[in-house]
Amino acid sequence: MDDLSERIAGRLLQMRKQSDWSLDQLAEKSGVSRATLSRLEKGDVSPTAQMLNRICTAYRMPVSRLMMMAEETMTxxxxxxxxxxxxxxxxxxxxxxxxxxxxxxxxxxxxxxxxxxxxxxxxxxxxxxxxxxxxxxxxxxxxxxxxxxxxxxxxxxxxxxxxxxxxxxxxxxxxxxxxxxxxxxxxx
The missing domain is CATH 2.60.120.10 (Jelly Rolls)
Incomplete structure (x- = not known):
C-alpha cells in the first residue's frame, strides 16, 4: 500500500472516531460493509473510487476533501x-x-x-x-x-x-x- 492510501486509511479511522460512530453505524450510513470498512481503516485493502464516494457521502464531503485532509500541508x-x-x-x-x-x-x-x-x-x-x-x-x-x-x-x-x-x-x-x-x- 502506498503512502497516500495509508494516510487515507488513518484519516478514515480518525473521522469515524470524531463522529463518534461505530463501524456498524458508518456501514449503515455509507452502504459499505462493516468488514470492508474495518479492513480499509487498518490499511489492509486499498479503497475503490466507489467506496470512497459512499463513505464521503456519509460524511457529506467530496472525495477530494478527504484527499486534501490526507495530505500533509497546503503549498x-x-x-x-x-x-x-x-x-x-x-x-x-x-x-x-x-x-x-x-x-x-x-x-x-x-x-x-x-x-x-x-x-x-x-x-x-x-x-x-x-x-x-x-x-x-x-x-x-x-x-x-x-x-x-x-x-x-x-x-x-x-x-x-x-x-x-x-x-x-x-x-x-x-x-x-x-x-x-x-x-x-x-x-x-
Missing part, C-alpha cells in the same frame, strides 16, 4: 512530484490531484484517466450542486450526468452542476484522459 507551488496520485485497484481509474482543495480556495484541478472500457458509477453526489468543468484531452468518454447522456471527444468541455447520480465509461479502444475542475459553491 502555493505544487511540483509534479508533490501531486498526489491515486489508483483505483478495481478498474484502473487514475486520479492526479494537480491543484488539491484548500480551505483558502474554492476550486481544485484533477487529471484523470480511465483505461479502455473502464466504467465508473457514482450513486449520488457527495454534495449537491458542485460545479464541474470536464475537459476531454485524449480518447473518448460517455458520461451520464443527472440522467443526461453525453459523448465527449478530444477538445470537448462539459460543464455541469452535479445533483444526482453520474456514470463514466471510457472509449473501449482508446480509454479516456481528461482534466476536471471542481468548484465549491461555498468556500471551504
Amino acid at each position: 502555493p507551488l505544487i511540483s509534479p512530484e508533490q501531486q498526489a496520485v491515486w489508483l483505483d485497484p478495481a478498474n484502473g481509474f487514475k486520479r492526479r490531484s494537480i491543484s488539491p482543495p484548500s480551505p483558502q480556495l474554492a476550486g481544485e484541478l484533477l487529471e484523470c484517466s480511465l483505461p479502455p472500457g473502464a466504467h465508473l458509477v457514482y450513486d449520488t453526489p457527495v454534495r449537491p450542486n458542485l460545479e464541474h468543468h470536464l475537459y476531454m484531452h485524449e480518447g473518448g468518454l460517455d458520461i451520464v450526468v443527472d440522467q443526461n447522456r453525453y459523448r465527449l471527444g478530444p477538445g470537448d468541455c462539459l460543464r455541469y452542476l452535479l445533483a444526482q447520480a453520474s456514470e463514466f465509461r471510457a472509449d473501449p479502444e482508446m480509454g479516456a484522459h481528461y482534466l476536471l475542475v471542481i468548484i465549491s459553491q461555498e468556500r471551504k
Whole structure:
C-alpha cells in the first residue's frame, strides 16, 4: 500500500472516531460493509473510487476533501512530484490531484484517466450542486450526468452542476484522459 492510501486509511479511522460512530453505524450510513470498512481503516485493502464516494457521502464531503485532509500541508507551488496520485485497484481509474482543495480556495484541478472500457458509477453526489468543468484531452468518454447522456471527444468541455447520480465509461479502444475542475459553491 502506498503512502497516500495509508494516510487515507488513518484519516478514515480518525473521522469515524470524531463522529463518534461505530463501524456498524458508518456501514449503515455509507452502504459499505462493516468488514470492508474495518479492513480499509487498518490499511489492509486499498479503497475503490466507489467506496470512497459512499463513505464521503456519509460524511457529506467530496472525495477530494478527504484527499486534501490526507495530505500533509497546503503549498502555493505544487511540483509534479508533490501531486498526489491515486489508483483505483478495481478498474484502473487514475486520479492526479494537480491543484488539491484548500480551505483558502474554492476550486481544485484533477487529471484523470480511465483505461479502455473502464466504467465508473457514482450513486449520488457527495454534495449537491458542485460545479464541474470536464475537459476531454485524449480518447473518448460517455458520461451520464443527472440522467443526461453525453459523448465527449478530444477538445470537448462539459460543464455541469452535479445533483444526482453520474456514470463514466471510457472509449473501449482508446480509454479516456481528461482534466476536471471542481468548484465549491461555498468556500471551504
